[in-house]
Amino acid sequence: MVTIVAKVPKIREYAVLSLSDGNAMKGYFFVDATVRIQDLLNGDREFLPFIDEEEQVHLVNKQRIVSIRPYD
Numbered sequence: 741m742v743t744i745v746a747k748v749p750k751i752r753e754y755a756v757l758s759l760s761d762g763n764a765m766k767g768y769f770f771v772d773a774t775v776r777i778q779d780l781l782n783g784d785r786e787f788l789p790f791i792d793e794e795e796q797v798h799l800v801n802k803q804r805i806v807s808i809r810p811y812d
Contacts, residue, residue, distance in 0.1 A: 751770075751773045752770055753769045754810065755777060758808075759805060760806055768790070770791060777808055781805070786801060787800060
């Protein structure tokens with residue numbers, strides 16, 4: 741018997757993060773198409789992967805995020 745698992749496509753959710761140290765980061769979260777940025781913030785993960793404009797991956801501690809401003 742073969743089990744077929746449906747894959748959810750990934751999308752980029754572009755945003756500017758304002759951090760508690762006064763820095764801002766522009767880039768995107770790479771998430772399932774059914775997930776919103778709010779869902780990431782309310783999830784169990786302490787650190788969120790965020791990709792900046794230079795394609796560098798940062799693991800951002802959720803407690804350091806002051807605000808998130810989505811953009812296209």
